[in-house]
Amino acid sequence: MTARFLLSAAVATLIVWTAPSRAEELKFANFMAPTHPYVAGAFQPFADDVAKATEGALTVRLYNGGELGAGPAEQYSRVVDGVAELAISLPGYTASNFPLTLLTELPGMVDEATGTEEIWSHMDLLASEYRRVHLVSLWSSAENVLFTRDKQVTSPDDLKGMKIRVPSRNTGLLVEAWRGSPVSMPVSEIYNALQTGMIDGAMIDGTAVRAFKLGEVANHITKGMETTISPFFIVMNRDAYGDLPDAQKAAIDAAGRQASLNGQKVQVTVAADGIKAFAEMPGKT
Structure with missing residues (x-):
């Protein structure tokens, strides 16, 4: 074996060992439209924070508008099955998996303004x-209010017999207590259902005025009652997270906690703006 051959082999080995590793990209499934306030206010900053903390070794790509599969209720399963490494959804859509988390929905359990901090302070009970x-992120939304198409609701008696879309079982129990008829339905179906009269109203927070264009099909909003506050979460495939180096896990967790705070801020701010905008529309109550 010649000296020249040995030198060539050593150089080749050095190149193999010093070649930079390829960046890993995580898929983030988002059922909401790319124009939804969450995208610019929470999801993209989360992706940016991960890339910055890992110096580009780990990146997150957003797939908005249900590109990886439509339907908010299916997002949790897509992460469990590995269709996407990350996804946004609501625990209320798969309520049987999250009975403890959904205690935070109940009227009076958390405050709209500080709910996220309250939830994280009790995370040991939910883990x-x-x-x-x-679990990457978990935050509380703005309170659910009542959108109705034809009937103005000013007391619980007005709700008797009305078909009301609800985001979760707990909100359904609340509507039943008001003697309404709860209808379980993902947010993406509310517009058409309200427009066609399939439902009489919907329980959802004020972001829906613009984000889901309910200001076009609802004529009344009732607020001022203590109601449910629906939590949101970002979850990650367990094996995908487990395969990451510790430093990248820490980057995901830190970015996720900040996304929780960003998510709540977006919710509360946009919901208040939505209700204000609704009140300024001609013919609305």
């Missing part, structure tokens, strides 16, 4: 519900 995934 067991996230065994199948890694």
Whole structure:
């Protein structure tokens, strides 16, 4: 074996060992439109924070508008099955998996302005519900208010017999207590259902005025009652998270906690602006 051959082999080995590793890209499934305030206010900053903290070794690509599969209720399963590494959804859409988390929905349990901090301060009580995934973010929304198409609701008696879309079982129990008829339905179907009269109203927060264009099909909003506050979460495939180096796990967790704070801020701010805008529309109550 010649000296020249040995030198060539050593150089080749050095190149193999010093070649930079390729950046890993995580898929983030988002059922909401790319124009939804969450995208610019929480999801893209989350992706940017991960890339910055890992110096580009780990990146997050957003797939908005249901590109990886439509339907908010299916997002949790897509993460469990590995269709996407990350996804945004609501625990209320798969309520049987998250009975403890959904206690935060109940009227009076958390405050609209500080709910996210309250939830995270009790995370040790909720951790067991996230065994199948890694919990990245969890935040409380603005309070749910009542959108109705034809009937102005000013007291619980007005709701008797009305078909009201609800985002979760707990909100359904609340509507039943008001003697209404709860209808379980993902947010993406509310517009058409309200427009066609399939439902008489919908429980959802004020972001829906613009984000889901309910200001076009609803004529009344009732607020001022203590109602449910629906939590949102970002979850990650457990194996995908487990395969990451510790430094990248820490980057995901830090960016996720900030996304929780960003998500609540977006919700509360946009919801208040939406209700204000609705009140200024001609013919609205």
